[in-house]
Amino acid sequence: MQSIIVENIVKTYTVKKTVVEALKGISFAVEKGEIFGIIGPDGAGKTSLFRILTTLLLADSGTASVDGYDVIKDYKAIRNRVGYMPGKFSLYQDLSIQENLEFFATIFNTSIEENYAMIKDIYVQIEPFKTRKAGQLSGGMKQKLALCCALIHKPSVLFLDEPTTGVDAVSRKEFWEMLHQLKLQGITILVSTPYMDEAGLCDRVALIQKGEILSINTPKGITSEFGKPLWSVKADEMFRLMNEIKADPEVESCYPFGQFHHVVFKSQENVKEKLELIASNGNYTGFEVHEIEPNIEDCFMALMNTPNP
Amino acid sequence: MEDKIINNSATNSSPLKDGDKVITAKELTKRFGDFTAVDKISFEVEKGEIFGFLGANGAGKTTAMRMLCGLSMPTSGSATVAGYDVYSQNELIKKNIGYMSQKFSLYEDLTIRENIKLYAGIYGLSDLRIKEKTAQLLEELHMQGEEKTLVRELPLGWKQKLAFSIAIVHDPAVVFLDEPTGGVDPITRREFWTLIYEASEKGITVFVTTHYMDEAEYCNRVSIMVDGRIDALDSPANLMKTYAAKSMDDVFLQLARKAVRVE
Numbered sequence: 103m104q105s106i107i108v109e110n111i112v113k114t115y116t117v118k119k120t121v122v123e124a125l126k127g128i129s130f131a132v133e134k135g136e137i138f139g140i141i142g143p144d145g146a147g148k149t150s151l152f153r154i155l156t157t158l159l160l161a162d163s164g165t166a167s168v169d170g171y172d173v174i175k176d177y178k179a180i181r182n183r184v185g186y187m188p189g190k191f192s193l194y195q196d197l198s199i200q201e202n203l204e205f206f207a208t209i210f211n212t213s214i215e216e217n218y219a220m221i222k223d224i225y226v227q228i229e230p231f232k233t234r235k236a237g238q239l240s241g242g243m244k245q246k247l248a249l250c251c252a253l254i255h256k257p258s259v260l261f262l263d264e265p266t267t268g269v270d271a272v273s274r275k276e277f278w279e280m281l282h283q284l285k286l287q288g289i290t291i292l293v294s295t296p297y298m299d300e301a302g303l304c305d306r307v308a309l310i311q312k313g314e315i316l317s318i319n320t321p322k323g324i325t326s327e328f329g330k331p332l333w334s335v336k337a338d339e340m341f342r343l344m345n346e347i348k349a350d351p352e353v354e355s356c357y358p359f360g361q362f363h364h365v366v367f368k369s370q371e372n373v374k375e376k377l378e379l380i381a382s383n384g385n386y387t388g389f390e391v392h393e394i395e396p397n398i399e400d401c402f403m404a405l406m407n408t409p410n411p
Numbered sequence: 412m413e414d415k416i417i418n419n420s421a422t423n424s425s426p427l428k429d430g431d432k433v434i435t436a437k438e439l440t441k442r443f444g445d446f447t448a449v450d451k452i453s454f455e456v457e458k459g460e461i462f463g464f465l466g467a468n469g470a471g472k473t474t475a476m477r478m479l480c481g482l483s484m485p486t487s488g489s490a491t492v493a494g495y496d497v498y499s500q501n502e503l504i505k506k507n508i509g510y511m512s513q514k515f516s517l518y519e520d521l522t523i524r525e526n527i528k529l530y531a532g533i534y535g536l537s538d539l540r541i542k543e544k545t546a547q548l549l550e551e552l553h554m555q556g557e558e559k560t561l562v563r564e565l566p567l568g569w570k571q572k573l574a575f576s577i578a579i580v581h582d583p584a585v586v587f588l589d590e591p592t593g594g595v596d597p598i599t600r601r602e603f604w605t606l607i608y609e610a611s612e613k614g615i616t617v618f619v620t621t622h623y624m625d626e627a628e629y630c631n632r633v634s635i636m637v638d639g640r641i642d643a644l645d646s647p648a649n650l651m652k653t654y655a656a657k658s659m660d661d662v663f664l665q666l667a668r669k670a671v672r673v674e
Contacts, residue, residue, distance in 0.1 A: 143596030144567045241468040270467040270622060272667045296594045341608045357601050360628035399597050406598055
């Protein structure tokens, strides 16, 4: 069964007489119980999409449904059965952890006790501070509280808009572990992120850029679509090396990746030798070259450079 | 009059000599009541170095950075930035550094040219110099012809690149970048790092915080703060060796997971 269906959604905004196309007719479907990632940078249209699906914003055209309910006609039913964690922290800063949670439980005609099992694993981590005001919590704790508030009415679908943005690597890891626990309870999760490395933690992802979906697939499926050998090189003078590789007319792309540069050539003959030649001509020390498997970020950049068919 | 000249030409006023460290911190400490946000941190940063300043949320990075930028008085310890003392010369520090973050950068309702003029003017550049700098900056960023575009209308990536160039419009000794690439697409993020490398080649020291661990690997050296202290400081390659880690992500997780304090 499909939990979220999006068909040809278009959304435009008019800013000072210029029309900005936030979503240019996007379509996808999310299976029940799936963790589906919307991966893309700021300005890709992620938040518009989330607001449309949570019935807070109307699309210009196209249709969408959540759990079989239409986002326009059945907006009340949708609001009762989805949990939404917006990108911007939107709990009450001057209420305590416990008060925020009670407030959201009451709005949905339930209580913390009734659905405690739902939030227990996450709530125990912040419960020792339950009298502290939300405004005084650290980023990681705010995020946990927001997730508890989005879960307190036992939603069937969870919408998480950039839950890990600006959060450090440790808290990000912990957050994804929580999502996988929730998945085990059968909740469908639509989650957006600008961090490409988080794509691998989703069942399927849509890569999105400037209001268009570049690709929809499993993380493995996306990397297998890369289609060209990818080379990883390293030397002691990385910046000079990058400029020299980029200057070679046979090079299609060269991007820094941590301690390495990832290089793709236009044609694939003797590529390793070509790279070794650049290194020896430039008298580089500590030169290394390996053929590697592409990651999601390699794929995203390659897709950004290919005009959509 | 003397004083005025010094104040208005940031580049020439720095007392740094060749070989001097651009940032020095010795047992630098900041306490708020009985909470020690920054706990005796010591380190030095060389001219032109790209220095990564990492730590989990709440580790004390922002507090440390505010002290180094002359915005917050330390409780104890000592530090100099661009050759100036953080206690007695914080106004001179402000004139000799650049600062940029994702949250604070440019005025959205001013044009590109107006933003450049505003910041260059604040830093005391002459009209002639502002003109030269504007032309140079637009060329370097491939933004010629866009001078009259409102910053609001620029894509995020362009804004961030422009903000960085403006943060170093007065050729400061050091530029502080607080998570400069958050939310930016992966290609623009890399273009941004090219600008960082170019600034470093020109001799500008770069002090940068980031949550992207691959970016930590672009730094010459990286420090990792845990619970207000600097628990590790070395080149990314050496840190990976020391912690037997495959990536900086691994190093960071090993260290940050030891944190006991809750913000």
